[in-house]
Structures are given as C-alpha cells and as structure tokens.
Amino acid sequence: MSAETTILLALAAPWLGAVLIALTGYWPNLREAVTLMTAATTFVLVASLYPEVAAGARPSVSLWEMLPGLSISFEVEPLGMLFAGIASFLWIITSIYSIGYMRGHHEQNQTRFYAFFAIAIASALGVAFAGNMLTLFVAYEILSICTYPLVAHHETDEAKQGGRIYLGILLTTSIVFQLFAIIWTWMITGTLDFTDGGILAGHASPMVVAILMALYVYGIGKAAVMPFHRWLPAAMVAPTPVSALLHAVAVVKAGVFSVVKVTVYIFGIDFLTELGSSEWLQYAAAATIILASLVALTKDNLKARLAYSTVSQLSYIVLGAMLANAVGIVGSGMHIAMHAFGKITLFFCAGAILVASHKTEISQMRGLGRAMPITFAAFLIGSLSMIGLPPFGGLWGKWYLSLGALDAGKLGLVAVLMLSSVLNVAYLLPISFRGFFSNPDTKGDGNHGHGGGIQEAPLPCLIAISITSIGCVVLFFFPEPIYDLLRLIVAN
Amino acid sequence: MSLFGLYNDWIVIVLMMTGFYMVIAHGNLVKKVVGLNVFQVSVFVFYISMGKVRGGTAPILEEGIELYSNPLPHVLILTAIVVGVATTALALALVVRIRDAFGTIEDDEIHALEDEA
Amino acid sequence: MIESQLPALQVVVPLISAPICMLLRRVPMATWMLAVAVSWLCLGIALALLTQVLATGPISYPLGDWAAPWGIEYRVDRISAFVLVIVSAIGAVVAPFSRASVLREISLRRVYLFFAMYHLCLAGLLGIAITGDAFNLFVFLEISSLSSYALISLGRDRRALTAAYRYLIMGTIGATFYVIGVGFMYMMTGTLNIADLANRIPQVADTRTVQAALAFLTVGIGLKLALFPLHTWLPNAYTYAPSVVSAFLAATATKVAIYALIRIYFTVFGAAEISEVFLIRQALMVLAVAAMFAASLVAIYQNDVKRLLAYSSVAQIGYIVLGISFATSTGLTAGIIHLFNHALMKCALFLALGCVFLRLRSVNIGSLAGLGKTMPWTTAAFVAAGLSLIGIPPTVGFVSKWYLIQAALEKDSYLIAALVLLSSMLALIYIWRVVEAAYLRPVPKGQETVREAPLSMVVPTWIMSAACIYFGIDATRTLEVARSAASFLLSGAQP
Known part of the structure; x- marks a missing residue:
C-alpha cells in the first residue's frame, strides 16, 4: 500500500466509522466495538506512515481544486505525523475510557456522542495532515462545528450556554482573524502551500508580518491565548471523555499545532528571527502562562482548574513557536506530546472521580484517595509530569522550551517558565495530597465519607488511566522517536 | 428655451408629485x-410628449408629408398602459380581499389589526 | 433547427403554460405535473444555452425576425445564461416540492391559479434575464412582479394580503422609476436596445439627462432588489407568502433584479464609467454595509423563522451589492458567485421551513423545540444551509466570502473586509438560535407526534442543501463561469 493511499484511508476511516456508529446505534455493544475497531484501524494506518516520515520523506496527496489555484491537499510532515499519532493513539484509549464512563454515568444520546467523536478525530487528522493553509482551515472549522454537539451534549441550559461561548469564540476568532490572515497571505504570496522556510519571506514588510502573525495567533482561537481562552473553561460542561480527548488533546492541540505549523511553514523561523515580528507575542504568551495558572489556583471545581491549567500549558507551546528558533520549535513539539499524555491522565481521573463518587469540587475530595487509590496515584503521576519532574515525560517539554528561551537570549522567559512550574505545584499537588492524606470530610452527606460505599471507577476507566499514566513514564525514558521526528523539521 | 417652453415637463412633474404624495400620504388603500x-x-x-416632433404630424405615411412624430414612445406607452391596468386591477382585487379579511381599508386600522394577530 | 429557437422557447414555454393551467382548473394536479415538466424543460433549455454560450460566445435572437436594434432582441451572454440556469434550476427543484406543500397551504380550488401564477412568474424572471431590450425588460419585470404579488396573496394568513398590497405599491413605484430612467436614455440616444445603448451612452454621458436616468434606474431597480433601505416590502412578503413561494421568490426574484442592476451598470453604463461621476459606487458600498449590519441585527430579534430569513436575505443582498460596488473583476466575481450561492442556500432554508410548516403549522422559534429528533432530515438540511449562510467551510457561503474579502483587500479596504467578516458572525447568532431550539430543547409535552416530512419534500430540500455543500467543496466550475462573466462585463459593453 502506497503512502498516499494510507493517508487517504487514515482520513477516511473515522468518517466511515462515524457512519457505522450511527447505523449500529441500536446495539450498544456492537456500536462500541465499531468505535474501538475504527480507532485501532486509524491508529495502525497513521502509525504505518511513521517509518517513511522518520526517514525524511513527506508523502503527499492532492485531491481536487476547491478554489481556482487552491487545492484540498494533504502532506505528512514530521510535526503533523506527531500530532496525528498522538490523537489517533489516545482515541483508542479514550474509547475504552468512554465505554466505562458513559455507561457508568448513564449518559443519554450515546450514539450521537460516539459518531461526532469520530468525526472530530477525522477533522483533527485533517488538520494534522493538511498540505496547505486552506485545507487546514477547512478541517479546523469542521472540527469546531462537529465538537459543538459534544460540548452541548447534556442539552441543559448550562450546556447551551457553554456551547454558545465555545462556538462563538472559536468561530469568531477563526473567521474574523484567521480567515482574514489567510486571504491576506494568499493575496501577498499567491500560494498557501506549507513550504520549508516559509512563503512570506521577501513578500511582506515587517509591519505587515507583525500584523499577520498576530492575526494568526489570535485567529487560531483553539490555542486559547488570552483573551480568547474563555471557550476552554466553558467547554467543560461536556462529558469528561470529551474534555479529556478534545479539550486536552485533539482540539487544543489542533490549535497550537496550527500555530507552530504557521510559524514554521508560512512565516519561516529564519525570516521571523530576522524581523523580530513575533517578539511581542512571546510576552502575550508568557502573560497567559502566568495569569491562567493564577486563575487555576482559585478554582475549586476540578475540571475548571484543569481547564485553566490547559490554557496555561498551551501558551508554553505558543511561546516556543514565537521564539522562532530551532530548539524552541522542538520544545513546542515535545510539549504537545508530553502535555497530551499528562493532561489526558488528569482529565480521566477527574471523570473517574465523578463517576465513582459524583464529586466535582476539589474541597469535597478529602481522603478520597483511600477509596480510589489507583485513580489518585495516576492523578499524582499526571501532576508530576505536568510540573516537569523526572522521571516523567513532562520534563522534556519544559527542558527544550527553556533551552529555546536561553537560545533567544530571553532570561525573563526562562524565569516565567520556572515560576509557572512553581504555580503548577501549587495548584496540582494539593489535590492528590488531600486525597491521600487528609481525613475524609464527614460533615457533609455522611454516606459519601471514607468507605461510605465509594469504590474505584469502572474497569475500562481504570485501564485507560493506567495506560496513559504509564505513557507519562515511558515518554521520559524513550523520547527519541519524537525528538528525531522534530529535528527533521528544523534540520535545514 | 423659456421655462414656459417646457410646460409639458412641468405638467409631468406636477402630476408625478401629486400622485406620489397621494400614495404616501393617504391612508385609504383605494x-x-x-x-x-x-x-x-x-x-x-412624459413619454408621449417625448415623441412629439415640432411641426410633425401623426405618423401615417401620406403623400407630401415629410415630418412625422416619433411613433415608438407611443407604442411603448400602449404597453405600459396595459401593465398599468393590470396593476390597478390586481391592486383593487387585493383591496377587496383585504376588506373581506380585515373589514376596513384604512391603513392605520389595518396596522392595528395586524399587530393584534 | 430547434436549437436556434431555444432563446424564444425559454420564455415562451412557461408563458404558454400559464393559460393552459387556467384550462386545467378541474384537475388541479395536472397543473402541478405541468409545472414540474415545464420547470425541467426550462432548466434543460437554460443548460443548453449556457453550454452553447460558453462554447461559441453570445447568442443573439431577433424576436419575430425584426433585426435589432429596431426589433426586440433576445441576447444570451455568459452572465444572462448563468442567471437563466440559476432561475430555472431553482424552479426545477421547487416545482416537485410544491405538491404537498401547496395542498396543505392553499385551498384546492385555488391550486390551478397558484400554478398559473407560478408559470407567469417563471416566464417573467427568465425573460428579464434573456432580453436585450431595456423596455422589454420592464415588461418582464412587471410580469414577474404582478404574478408574485398574486402568489404572495395566496398565503393563508390575512396579513399576506396586506403584504402583497404593500409590495405592489412599492414594486410599481420601482418599475415606474425604471421606465422614467429608460425614457431619459431613449431621449438622448434614440434606442432601447441594450447593446446599442452601450454604444451610444458614452457620447452623451456628460449630460444631466443621462445622469438623471442612472439615478432613476438605480432607485427603481433598488426597490425591486430590496436594497437597504428600500427593502421594507420584503420581510412581510416573504413571511406571509406560502412556503413554496417564499423559497422560489427569495432565491430568484431579487437575484434577477440584481442581474438587471449589473446589466445597467456594466453593460449600458460600463463604457461611460459614469458610476464615478455620481459617487454611486461609494453610495452603494455604504448602503450594502448598512444592509449587512442593520438587517442582520434585526434578524437576530425575530421569532418567526421565516421573517428571520427574510431579514437575512436583505443582509445577504448587501453582500452581493458590495461585491458589485467594487467594480473590479474580483468584486464582480464575488457578487455573481454570491448571487448563485445565496440562491442555493436561501432556497434550501425556505424549503426546510416549508417541511416544518407542513407538520407543525408554525415556524415560530418556540414551536421548533425538539425538531432535531422528530424531523431529523429536515433539521439537518436546515443546519447545512444555515452553516453556509454563516460562511463556514466547506460550504458555498465560504467561497463567496473568500472572494468578497479578496476583492476588498485588492482595493486596500481593510475596514470593509473586517466588516464583512464581523457581520457574518451576526448570521451565526441568528442561525444558532434556531439550531439551539431544534436540538437542545426537548419536545414539548403533550405535543402530538410529529413525523418527518414526506420524501417529495425532503428530497428537494436536501438537493438544495447538498448543492450548498457540493459547490462549496468544488467551487472551481461555478467560479469559472462567474469569473468569465465578470471579465466579460468589464471588458466594456462591446459585444
């Protein structure tokens, strides 16, 4: 099978899966089997592209002209390979988790849930493999639209409100800023293909480049750079698997991935360094890192805290891209992978706690770790990885990002990264410590106290949690595949 | 040309404004x-006077007559009159139906009834 | 032989069918079958004409063998062939749909009248697009307008009558203004043939008479195409008309009027570049932007979904006029492509509402609760077309927006580009009000079970919605036609 066919199959598989899921909706077991099969197939297809891409090839396929001169085309380059690999792998895990969660929590409309989930993955892969900015934009918008039913899944007023904010911010930023920037780029350069070294060099003045850069960074609202971050906490009304995969991995990573991709292949890092047009955006990202962490400290709702933590962590990646040097880009890519594993573990745990104990507020979770040791242990691992301590993968992201900041001669930014780690400690560690070491709070509803009938989460949830937390450790010891891949982007 | 020389244009303008004013100001649909x-x-x-040629006669081919009025605008207006008649007929038919439905043909009363519904 | 007669047949076939409908008054369903047959025949003729024009260039057809410029000439060039295809394609989709909807909304003894008027309206709209004579255009304009007043008045609600009456008053004033404009042009040039006018206007372009003619023509056609703020007749007319009529007129009537505007500006006056004299371009641009915002804002507060869509039409017409007002190749392409795209999406949306009305007897936002479950296909079609209205890729609305922005950026009007994008976010708000009602509100308790609309209605609706997506994914072909039409118009009036 040629690489071109594999690309198309990988993109088509989740769509096909969505159709099959819709058709098998009456038989839950069959439907879930289809989901798992599709996820596995997709991952195998994506993974089979790895050797070729790691060897430096860039298989591509062009489908048809959508607008004159602009095609729908796909090209697998290392960064996209990384993102697609993570998204499709974690889809399998999340599917396992969803089965436990959705059944344990007696959710409605499960068929719709699984179908749109598959479409979301399909469009995330579309973003990952996009060969030009138009294709990326199309996939990006489909991703926004098809996650709306997932966010508004519960159909309550709260879900409606969350969905409004979600869609409102994502569509407004993408259409008003990003589309503007894309058409502007197209007018200046006459191409939108992702090209090594960028396409803007020699076409635009520093002023225009600075404006475009801002339009892209804020226009890619999924990267959640403040002040366009509100959608992420709002999306937390969704069922937890959605928060886990989409709002810790697929959607937000599609955002930061797009930022990195635009930086590298539209602007070109040499061109950006030369002009210094992205410098002020480094500070915008740094501000988001700190501010979001501070907000996270004040949140008592576990998912809200994790959401703000995500906002903060995403800006790490944006910061790495804005540094516009080789090490910074590697750091961004590393952090995409590491944060994905760490954050999905944390969200899985949050969901497991909800299913098992129906608790959402951190202050209610005293002593809960004794009833749910596996969940809380995994939460601890995820937290430590987020903070960036060895032996967990999170270290590598921060490591390269700090090196990148040093390379750029920005000691202040290094300090921001360090400060943020301290804040991570402050808002993440108390949760698991409280779970393990505090005495259960028996003042409230007594029957929910220690041993009061609370058991571990359903088995599928635990399996998923274990895999991702082990992943955090494995990535510490074996980051080479990712590192090698990322070096290819900045090799020339 | 004196102002009086354009008297047919003046008539056109006066008629036009009168008609326009009636359409806008009158509440009665008829x-x-x-x-x-x-x-x-x-x-x-306006059209008919446009076709008039000074000193010309009716556009009928006749021995010894050189100068004719322009017949085309007249023909056009025949068409326009037909359209006008059709419009008037339709408008009046509508007014009849409006009276059946609302019991009045005064604009403000109809507005009031519409807002109720 | 028959090929050379196609331009005449395009108009004559529906025109003849109207009286036939009157003869068939005792068998109402026969009139429906006739309507379907005629609509498809018209589409076939239009497509044949388009291919012929694209292959060999403009076709001139002297009516009754009286040579132009004395006789009336039918003239098919790229832009008119494109409009012919749009109008007849909409007709071809709406006609099959109309059976179930008309039976529900119009009493059986009036059905034959409905289809007679439909044929007349179709003939008038096609005639506007095909004629090469300025006065003949007026006649067709009135044929289509008079029949659409009658069609609107067939609505069940008594307010349909007043809506039709008001439309009649406004429309007649507009048509009369148009006649005055044509009269002024005739005074100065002595011709009514559009191609001939185009040759002669430049020599007299500096006279006040010709400038006054342009002003009268703009206002007259502006009334017909519902250019803000001359749009006041439109919301009520579309709201109270029978569903089929709303779908048909929203997709065609205003579009054809826009075609007439393009003709006057670019063919008749194009060579004279008179549009610069009056600042008419700037005026149009301001009105277009005002329409985009004012009408969208009003649409947000409507509870009747038909009225909501009617206001949205006014806003969308603003986009088309904006494209035209750039008077550049890209701008005109954007205007023409949006003419086509908007016809598709508005038709789809109104057809979907027709399905809803059939089952619920209401199209209030409140009554749509739970519709996503009871009528999934209809609602999904509405959402697909609605996304197109917002301009989300991959739908046709995105393509229009892309070109509109490109046209604005080419002229360095960054502000206009930003305004276009911002105003499309207003569309997001009003479409999403409907989506939320349909999907996120439970079916009201005690409501009798609502079934999906019959296939004869869902299929046409989905054809239109699918077209919204298809021509968004693969826009090259339509864009090619629009682009060549635009460059043809700008290349000067010389045929």
Whole structure:
C-alpha cells in the first residue's frame, strides 16, 4: 500500500466509522466495538506512515481544486505525523475510557456522542495532515462545528450556554482573524502551500508580518491565548471523555499545532528571527502562562482548574513557536506530546472521580484517595509530569522550551517558565495530597465519607488511566522517536 | 428655451408629485391606488410628449408629408398602459380581499389589526 | 433547427403554460405535473444555452425576425445564461416540492391559479434575464412582479394580503422609476436596445439627462432588489407568502433584479464609467454595509423563522451589492458567485421551513423545540444551509466570502473586509438560535407526534442543501463561469 493511499484511508476511516456508529446505534455493544475497531484501524494506518516520515520523506496527496489555484491537499510532515499519532493513539484509549464512563454515568444520546467523536478525530487528522493553509482551515472549522454537539451534549441550559461561548469564540476568532490572515497571505504570496522556510519571506514588510502573525495567533482561537481562552473553561460542561480527548488533546492541540505549523511553514523561523515580528507575542504568551495558572489556583471545581491549567500549558507551546528558533520549535513539539499524555491522565481521573463518587469540587475530595487509590496515584503521576519532574515525560517539554528561551537570549522567559512550574505545584499537588492524606470530610452527606460505599471507577476507566499514566513514564525514558521526528523539521 | 417652453415637463412633474404624495400620504388603500395611477399617467404623458416632433404630424405615411412624430414612445406607452391596468386591477382585487379579511381599508386600522394577530 | 429557437422557447414555454393551467382548473394536479415538466424543460433549455454560450460566445435572437436594434432582441451572454440556469434550476427543484406543500397551504380550488401564477412568474424572471431590450425588460419585470404579488396573496394568513398590497405599491413605484430612467436614455440616444445603448451612452454621458436616468434606474431597480433601505416590502412578503413561494421568490426574484442592476451598470453604463461621476459606487458600498449590519441585527430579534430569513436575505443582498460596488473583476466575481450561492442556500432554508410548516403549522422559534429528533432530515438540511449562510467551510457561503474579502483587500479596504467578516458572525447568532431550539430543547409535552416530512419534500430540500455543500467543496466550475462573466462585463459593453 502506497503512502498516499494510507493517508487517504487514515482520513477516511473515522468518517466511515462515524457512519457505522450511527447505523449500529441500536446495539450498544456492537456500536462500541465499531468505535474501538475504527480507532485501532486509524491508529495502525497513521502509525504505518511513521517509518517513511522518520526517514525524511513527506508523502503527499492532492485531491481536487476547491478554489481556482487552491487545492484540498494533504502532506505528512514530521510535526503533523506527531500530532496525528498522538490523537489517533489516545482515541483508542479514550474509547475504552468512554465505554466505562458513559455507561457508568448513564449518559443519554450515546450514539450521537460516539459518531461526532469520530468525526472530530477525522477533522483533527485533517488538520494534522493538511498540505496547505486552506485545507487546514477547512478541517479546523469542521472540527469546531462537529465538537459543538459534544460540548452541548447534556442539552441543559448550562450546556447551551457553554456551547454558545465555545462556538462563538472559536468561530469568531477563526473567521474574523484567521480567515482574514489567510486571504491576506494568499493575496501577498499567491500560494498557501506549507513550504520549508516559509512563503512570506521577501513578500511582506515587517509591519505587515507583525500584523499577520498576530492575526494568526489570535485567529487560531483553539490555542486559547488570552483573551480568547474563555471557550476552554466553558467547554467543560461536556462529558469528561470529551474534555479529556478534545479539550486536552485533539482540539487544543489542533490549535497550537496550527500555530507552530504557521510559524514554521508560512512565516519561516529564519525570516521571523530576522524581523523580530513575533517578539511581542512571546510576552502575550508568557502573560497567559502566568495569569491562567493564577486563575487555576482559585478554582475549586476540578475540571475548571484543569481547564485553566490547559490554557496555561498551551501558551508554553505558543511561546516556543514565537521564539522562532530551532530548539524552541522542538520544545513546542515535545510539549504537545508530553502535555497530551499528562493532561489526558488528569482529565480521566477527574471523570473517574465523578463517576465513582459524583464529586466535582476539589474541597469535597478529602481522603478520597483511600477509596480510589489507583485513580489518585495516576492523578499524582499526571501532576508530576505536568510540573516537569523526572522521571516523567513532562520534563522534556519544559527542558527544550527553556533551552529555546536561553537560545533567544530571553532570561525573563526562562524565569516565567520556572515560576509557572512553581504555580503548577501549587495548584496540582494539593489535590492528590488531600486525597491521600487528609481525613475524609464527614460533615457533609455522611454516606459519601471514607468507605461510605465509594469504590474505584469502572474497569475500562481504570485501564485507560493506567495506560496513559504509564505513557507519562515511558515518554521520559524513550523520547527519541519524537525528538528525531522534530529535528527533521528544523534540520535545514 | 423659456421655462414656459417646457410646460409639458412641468405638467409631468406636477402630476408625478401629486400622485406620489397621494400614495404616501393617504391612508385609504383605494386612494393609494388612485395616486399610483396618477403617478403612472405622468410617466405616460412624459413619454408621449417625448415623441412629439415640432411641426410633425401623426405618423401615417401620406403623400407630401415629410415630418412625422416619433411613433415608438407611443407604442411603448400602449404597453405600459396595459401593465398599468393590470396593476390597478390586481391592486383593487387585493383591496377587496383585504376588506373581506380585515373589514376596513384604512391603513392605520389595518396596522392595528395586524399587530393584534 | 430547434436549437436556434431555444432563446424564444425559454420564455415562451412557461408563458404558454400559464393559460393552459387556467384550462386545467378541474384537475388541479395536472397543473402541478405541468409545472414540474415545464420547470425541467426550462432548466434543460437554460443548460443548453449556457453550454452553447460558453462554447461559441453570445447568442443573439431577433424576436419575430425584426433585426435589432429596431426589433426586440433576445441576447444570451455568459452572465444572462448563468442567471437563466440559476432561475430555472431553482424552479426545477421547487416545482416537485410544491405538491404537498401547496395542498396543505392553499385551498384546492385555488391550486390551478397558484400554478398559473407560478408559470407567469417563471416566464417573467427568465425573460428579464434573456432580453436585450431595456423596455422589454420592464415588461418582464412587471410580469414577474404582478404574478408574485398574486402568489404572495395566496398565503393563508390575512396579513399576506396586506403584504402583497404593500409590495405592489412599492414594486410599481420601482418599475415606474425604471421606465422614467429608460425614457431619459431613449431621449438622448434614440434606442432601447441594450447593446446599442452601450454604444451610444458614452457620447452623451456628460449630460444631466443621462445622469438623471442612472439615478432613476438605480432607485427603481433598488426597490425591486430590496436594497437597504428600500427593502421594507420584503420581510412581510416573504413571511406571509406560502412556503413554496417564499423559497422560489427569495432565491430568484431579487437575484434577477440584481442581474438587471449589473446589466445597467456594466453593460449600458460600463463604457461611460459614469458610476464615478455620481459617487454611486461609494453610495452603494455604504448602503450594502448598512444592509449587512442593520438587517442582520434585526434578524437576530425575530421569532418567526421565516421573517428571520427574510431579514437575512436583505443582509445577504448587501453582500452581493458590495461585491458589485467594487467594480473590479474580483468584486464582480464575488457578487455573481454570491448571487448563485445565496440562491442555493436561501432556497434550501425556505424549503426546510416549508417541511416544518407542513407538520407543525408554525415556524415560530418556540414551536421548533425538539425538531432535531422528530424531523431529523429536515433539521439537518436546515443546519447545512444555515452553516453556509454563516460562511463556514466547506460550504458555498465560504467561497463567496473568500472572494468578497479578496476583492476588498485588492482595493486596500481593510475596514470593509473586517466588516464583512464581523457581520457574518451576526448570521451565526441568528442561525444558532434556531439550531439551539431544534436540538437542545426537548419536545414539548403533550405535543402530538410529529413525523418527518414526506420524501417529495425532503428530497428537494436536501438537493438544495447538498448543492450548498457540493459547490462549496468544488467551487472551481461555478467560479469559472462567474469569473468569465465578470471579465466579460468589464471588458466594456462591446459585444
């Protein structure tokens, strides 16, 4: 099978899966089997592209002209390979988790849930493999639209409100800023293909480049750079698997991935360094890192805290891209992978706690770790990885990002990264410590106290949690595949 | 040319504004239609006077006559009159149905009834 | 032989069918079958004409063998062939749909009248697009307008009558203004043939008479195409008309009027570049932007979904006029492509509402609760077309927006580009009000069970919605036609 066919199959598989899921909706077991099969197939297809891409090839396929001169085309380059690999792998895990969660929590409309989930993955892969900015934009918008039913899944007023904010911010930023920037780029350069070294060099003045850069960074609202971050906490009304995969991995990573991709292949890092047009955006990202962490400290709702933590962590990646040097880009890519594993573990745990104990507020979770040791242990691992301590993968992201900041001669930014780690400690560690070491709070509803009938989460949830937390450790010891891949982007 | 020399244009303008004013100002739906007719007739007059050639006669081929009025605008206006008649007929038919449905043909009363519904 | 007669047949076939409908008054369903047959025949003729024009250039057809410029000439060039295809394609989709909807909304003894008027309206709209004579255009304009007043008045609600009456008053004033404009042009040039006018206007372009003619023509056609603020007749007319009529007129009537505007500006006056004299371009641009915002804002507060869509039409017409007002190749392409795209999406949306009305007897936002479950296909079609209205890729609305922005950026009007994008976010708000009602509100308790609309209605609706997506994914072909039409118009009036 040629690489071109594999690309198309990988993109088509989740769509096909969505159709099959819709058709098998009456038989839950069959439907879930289809989901798992599709996820596995997709991952195998994506993974089979790895050797070729790691060897430096860039298989591509062009489908048809959508607008004159602009095609729908796909090209697998290392960064996209990384993102697609993570998204499709974690889809399998999340599917396992969803089965436990959705059944344990007696959710409605499960068929719709699984179908749109598959479409979301399909469009995330579309973003990952996009060969030009138009294709990326199309996939990006489909991703926004098809996650709306997932966010508004519960159909309550709260879900409606969350969905409004979600869609409102994502569509407004993408259409008003990003589309503007894309058409502007197209007018200046006459191409939108992702090209090594960028396409803007020699076409635009520093002023225009600075404006475009801002339009892209804020226009890619999924990267959640403040002040366009509100959608992420709002999306937390969704069922937890959605928060886990989409709002810790697929959607937000599609955002930061797009930022990195635009930086590298539209602007070109040499061109950006030369002009210094992205410098002020480094500070915008740094501000988001700190501010979001501070907000996270004040949140008592576990998912809200994790959401703000995500906002903060995403800006790490944006910061790495804005540094516009080789090490910074590697750091961004590393952090995409590491944060994905760490954050999905944390969200899985949050969901497991909800299913098992129906608790959402951190202050209610005293002593809960004794009833749910596996969940809380995994939460601890995820937290430590987020903070960036060895032996967990999170270290590598921060490591390269700090090196990148040093390379750029920005000691202040290094300090921001360090400060943020301290804040991570402050808002993440108390949760698991409280779970393990505090005495259960028996003042409230007594029957929910220690041993009061609370058991571990359903088995599928635990399996998923274990895999991702082990992943955090494995990535510490074996980051080479990712590192090698990322070096290819900045090799020339 | 003196102002008086353009007297047919003046008539057109006066008629047109009268008709226009009736359409806008009158609340009675039938009177509006009348106004619309006056408005249209002004345009007919405008066209017909446009076709007039000084010293020309009716455009009928006749021995010894060199100068004819331009027949084309007249023909056009025949068409326009037909359209005007059709419009008036339709408008009046609508007014009849409006009276059946609302019991009145006064604009403000109809507005009030519409807002109720 | 028959090929050379196609331009005449395009108009004559529906025109003849109207009286036939009157003869068939005792068998109402026969009139429906006739309507379907005629609509498809018209589409076939239009497509044949388009291919012929694209292959060999403009076709001139002297009516009754009286040579132009004395006789009336039918003239098919790229832009008119494109409009012919749009109008007849909409007709071809709406006609099959109309059976179930008309039976529900119009009493059986009036059905034959409905289809007679439909044929007349179709003939008038096609005639506007095909004629090469300025006065003949007026006649067709009135044929289509008079029949559409009658069609609107067939609505069940008594307010349909007043809506039709008001439309009649406004429309007649507009048509009369148009006649005055044509009269002024005739005074100065002595011709009514559009191609001939185009040759002669430049020599007299500096006279006040010709400038006054342009002003009268703009206002007259502006009334017909519902250019803000001359749009006041439109919301009520579309709201109270029978569903089929709303779908048909929203997709065709205003579009054809826009075509007439393009003709006057670019063919008749194009060579004279008179549009610069009056600042008419700037005026149009301001009105277009005002329409985009004012009408969208009003649409947000409507509870009747038909009225909501009617206001949205006014806003969308603003986009088309904006494209035209750039008077550049890209701008005109954007205007023409949006003419086509908007016809598709508005038709789809109104057809979907027709399905809803059939089952619920209401199209209030409140009554749509739970519709996503009871009528999934209809609602999904509405959402697909609605996304197109917002301009989300991959739908046709995105393509229009892309070109509109490109046209604005080419002229360095960054502000206009930003305004276009911002105003499309207003569309997001009003479409999403409907989506939320349909999907996120439970079916009201005690409501009798609502079934999906019959296939004869869902299929046409989905054809239109699918077209919204298809021509968004693969826009090259339509864009090619629009682009060549635009460059043809700008290349000067010389045929």
